[in-house]
Amino acid sequence: MTTKPIYLDHQATTPLDERVLKAMLPFLTSEYGNPSSPHAYGRTAAQAVRTARRHVGRLVGAQNETEIVFTSGATEANHLAILGAALAARPHGGHVVTTAIEHKAVLAACQLLADHHGYTVTRVGVDLHGRVHPDDIAASLTPHTVLVSVMHANNEIGTLQRLAAICEITRPRGILLHTDAAQSAGCGLLDVNELGVGLASLSAHKLHGPKGIGALYVRAGTRITAQQTGGGQERGLRAGTPNVPAIVGFGAAAHLITSAPAPPPPRIRALRDRLQTRLLTTIPTASVNGHPDQRLPGNLSLTIPGIEAADLLDRLPGIAASTGSACTTGSGEPSHVLTAIGLTRGQARATLRLSIGRTTTARDVDQAAELITSAACTFADYA
Numbered sequence: 579m580t581t582k583p584i585y586l587d588h589q590a591t592t593p594l595d596e597r598v599l600k601a602m603l604p605f606l607t608s609e610y611g612n613p614s615s616p617h618a619y620g621r622t623a624a625q626a627v628r629t630a631r632r633h634v635g636r637l638v639g640a641q642n643e644t645e646i647v648f649t650s651g652a653t654e655a656n657h658l659a660i661l662g663a664a665l666a667a668r669p670h671g672g673h674v675v676t677t678a679i680e681h682k683a684v685l686a687a688c689q690l691l692a693d694h695h696g697y698t699v700t701r702v703g704v705d706l707h708g709r710v711h712p713d714d715i716a717a718s719l720t721p722h723t724v725l726v727s728v729m730h731a732n733n734e735i736g737t738l739q740r741l742a743a744i745c746e747i748t749r750p751r752g753i754l755l756h757t758d759a760a761q762s763a764g765c766g767l768l769d770v771n772e773l774g775v776g777l778a779s780l781s782a783h784k785l786h787g788p789k790g791i792g793a794l795y796v797r798a799g800t801r802i803t804a805q806q807t808g809g810g811q812e813r814g815l816r817a818g819t820p821n822v823p824a825i826v827g828f829g830a831a832a833h834l835i836t837s838a839p840a841p842p843p844p845r846i847r848a849l850r851d852r853l854q855t856r857l858l859t860t861i862p863t864a865s866v867n868g869h870p871d872q873r874l875p876g877n878l879s880l881t882i883p884g885i886e887a888a889d890l891l892d893r894l895p896g897i898a899a900s901t902g903s904a905c906t907t908g909s910g911e912p913s914h915v916l917t918a919i920g921l922t923r924g925q926a927r928a929t930l931r932l933s934i935g936r937t938t939t940a941r942d943v944d945q946a947a948e949l950i951t952s953a954a955c956t957f958a959d960y961a
């Protein structure tokens with residue numbers, strides 16, 4: 579039997595929790611009703627969707643379950659938030675503010691506003707730790723600004739943004755604040771009221787739920803225009819027969835997080851710190867990207883000068899990790915996030931993203947540190 583590589587890519591996706599699978603199975607087999615149907619099958623499905631909506635709402639601190647709109651993932655949620663909110667506020671010629679380190683889904687949605695709706699888009703820069711300065715957001719606003727979109731936690735370097743401080747700038751001006759929280763919701767770090775956001779994008783597969791399901795939190799009273807119309811599902815904001823098994827899985831995954839006796843982040847952070855300390859000791863030229871402490875607990879973005887991360891990973895069949903982010907891997911272009919924090923193209927290409935999750939053990943971390951060190955030593959500069 580071949581052993582599987584050590585999985586250190588939890589920011590790309592997480593394994594489905596078997597309790598989540600168990601909750602989903604009836605809705606893939608016997609409970610196949612359409613939640614819009616008026617009969618018993620439909621009612622069972624509709625009840626399951628309601629329960630899941632409540633669980634996801636509770637995960638993010640929503641006041642009411644109706645504030646959760648299910649989508650196919652965070653990519654779609656980002657599009658619904660950005661296009662939907664901007665176009666509801668101003669159909670043509672408005673201004674949106676975002677940052678230089680957003681996920682491509684956010685940057686692409688903003689670009690659609692520019693290309694098709696006469697919008698201007700400002701991408702605010704970040705500091706060396708990947709943090710946006712709230713004053714820079716304030717300076718970028720114009721009388722035409724309708725939306726500010728700042729991610730909560732970065733998918734490559736893990737840096738957390740000061741959304742509450744940004745909200746203090748946007749709220750008095752009546753500007754809507756959206757956050758892409760795909761990476762932070764699973765750590766129990768997202769409270770929409772504490773942060774003051776009106777819109778938040780979520781993804782189930784980042785928190786041990788199934789792929790192909792996500793949600794947009796839409797604060798009660800927030801105006802957004804549907805981007806997909808038809809049968810009027812999801813309060814008319816996202817048409818299409820709901821993916822009931824996936825929604826049930828998302829709800830179950832959210833419930834596992836909110837009902838856990840002890841939150842996983844401290845354990846995950848301890849394992850990440852252990853891996854970080856070992857690698858910085860054995861590879862002294864390596865450096866860590868992202869904020870030293872305001873960072874996702876499982877994230878370790880490591881630059882090893884002179885070693886292309888893709889080549890290093892080729893020599894590491896025992897480890898499943900990523901160069902930069904999984905989403906930009908394969909494009910050949912150095913990561914826009916790493917270059918935005920000041921890395922050269924060469925340094926960006928020498929950057930490895932290791933991400934630890936709920937299923938990682940201390941043994942995984944220790945073995946991974948040894949394997950990475952040995953592989954680095956096979957490169958001429960380190961031999």
Ligand SMILES: Cc1ncc(COP(=O)(O)O)c(C=O)c1O
Pocket residue numbers: 589590650651652653654681683729731732733758759760761780781782783790791792905
């Ligand atoms: C920050 C961030 N936003 C959006 C997405 C896209 O999420 P999904 O795969 O659910 O479309 C990801 C996933 O990689 C992400 O990390």
